[in-house]
Amino acid sequence: MSVSNVAYHHPTPQGTLFEALSLPAMFERTMRADPQAPFLHFLGRTYSYREIFEDAQRFAAGLQALGIARGDRVGLFLPNVPIYAAAYYGAMMAGAIVVNFSPLYSVEELNWQVEDSGTRVLVTLDVPELYQTAHKVLAASSLETLVVGRLADMLPWYKGIAxxxxxxSQIADVGYGPGVRSWAEMTPDRAFTPADVTPQDLALLQYTGGTTGRPKGAMLGHDQLSVNAQQVAAINPFDDVRNEVFMGALPFFHVFANTAxxxxxxxTGASIAMVPRFETKQVLETIERYRCTGFPGVPTMFQAMLDHPDLAKTDLSSLKVCISGGAPMPGPVHARFEAATGVRLVEGYGLTESAGVVSVNPYEGTRKRGTIGQLVPGTEVILLDKEHPENxxxxxxxxxxxxCGPQVMRGYWNRPETDADTFVERDGKRYLRTGDVARIDEDGFLEIVDRIKDMIAVGGFKVFPSVVEDVILEHPAVKEALVIGVPEEYRGEVPRAYVALQSDAGATAExxxxxxxxxxxxxxxxxxxxIRESLPKTIIGKLDRKALRAEVL
Structure with missing residues (x-):
C-alpha cells in the first residue's frame, strides 16, 4: 500500500492531550508536584527541582534588574552544567527569548550570531576557552553584559575545593566589572515579578547549520517546545515516569537534547544524569551510578561505547531503551550494540525547525531497523515531488x-523571505519542507532515503549517497563512511567514498x-x-558531509 500521495498522520492515542504551556509554567507545575524530587545529577551532586526553579527565579530577577524585558534575547554559551537549566528557564521567566550557542564556536561565529539575534546578555562559564571567546565578543559586538558561572560552585564541595x-589552570582569570557579572552576583534573593509569558510567545532561537550560507535562527515558541516535549513523553510505554533517569550526554544547546x-x-518529572561533554568512560560510569533508564544519543556515541574496553564490565541493566537521532544509524553498529549490551536501540528523526522530534521507532513491540519509525502523535506528513515540490x-x-504539526517552528528570525522555500500550503495546512527524501510503508514507518542537496547527479542519474554508504558499511573492515560527489568532466559528478576503518582492519582502498x-x-x-584516520564530525558527533565536501572540494 502506498501512502505517498496523501497526508499521513499518527493518530493520537485515546486520552492523550497536548497542552500548549509556557515553559516556566510547565516547570513550575512539575516542581510543585514534588519539590524535592531530583532534577539534575552532576558529577556527584544532585539538584532538586526546587533548587533549580528557585535559582531560575533569582536569575530572572537579576535580568529584570539589568533592564531585560519581554522579547529581549539572552544567550547561553555553556556546556552541560546545572546553571544551563537555571539560565534557560530563568530567562524565559523574565519574558526573554533564549538563544543557544555552541561552546565550540569561534569568536567570529559567536560574534555573528550574537549580532544577528540581537543578544543583550550572554551566560558562560569560567573555563578559559569559553570565557576568553565570550569576552572578545563582548568587546567587539553590541553585547551588553557577560554573566560568568563558576564551575567550582556547581560541584560537590570537595571537588570544588580540589x-x-x-x-x-582550568579556571579563567575573570575580570569582573559593570559589563562582566558573576552568576552569584546576578542571583541574590530579591523581589521577582514573573513576566506575563504566554504559550504563543517566542521562547527560543535555535540556529541551524544548513548546507549553504550563514546559519538561520529557527523561531520556536513556548507552545511548540512544550508540546513537543509532551509528544515525546506520550510514546513512552513505561510506568512510573517520574522515576525515569535520562543519560544527559547530548549537549543541552542542541535541539535534540533541548527537547528529548x-x-x-x-x-514528566524525570531526572537527568548529566556530564559536561561526552567522554565514553564517564558516560558508562554515570549510567551505572545513577541507574539510567533512557539514553538519547547520536550514532557515534553508541559506536564509541562499543569501542571502549569498559563496556563489557559496566552494568547497563537499568537501561530500558537507547534512542539514536541526529544522523542515520549504520546497520552493523545497530546490531553490534544490541548484541553487546542487550539494550534495545531505536532510531528517531527530527530537525531544528520541528523543535526536535518528528518520529521514532516504538520502544516496545514492532520496530523496523533502517527506518526513523512512526510519527509522534499529533503530527502528519506528505511527500512532495523532488523536482517540483508544488506537487x-x-x-x-x-x-x-x-x-505539519504543533511542534513546527514559526519561521526563521529576520528571514521572512525564506518562507516561500521553507513552507508549502496544502489543504489549508502549512507544511515544513525538510529537504529529506523519504518513503512511507504500509505500517506508517518512515525511511529517509537521502537529502535533496546531497544527491549526486551522475550523467543524468540521481545517486543517493546514503545508499552507497549503507552498502560499504556492510564490509567488516569499515567503521564509518561518507560518500560525496566530486566533479568529473564526462558525467558531471561521480561518487567517491571516504571511510574510517575498524582498529584491527587490514583492507586496502583498492x-x-x-x-x-x-x-x-x-x-x-x-x-x-x-581511507582516513577519521571523518569530520559535528559538535554532537554526527558525521559531517558538509565539512568533508568543503575540505575536499
Missing part, C-alpha cells in the same frame, strides 16, 4: 518529506572499491575509496 587548589532531555524531563510525489515513489562496486548499480559506482 578544582580551586589543584587545577587553577531537558524539556522532556521537566514535562505531491508520484504514487509509490520517494519524495521530499514535509511535516580492495574496498572493488568489493563495493560489485554490489551497486553502474551509475552508483565510486571512482575510488579514500
Amino acid at each position: 578544582l580551586k587548589l589543584l587545577k587553577r 532531555l531537558l524539556n522532556h524531563a521537566v514535562a 505531491l510525489a508520484p504514487e509509490g515513489e520517494p519524495g521530499e518529506l514535509a511535516v 580492495e574496498l572499491a572493488s568489493w563495493l562496486n560489485a554490489k551497486i548499480g553502474k551509475h552508483e559506482r565510486v571512482d575510488q575509496v579514500v
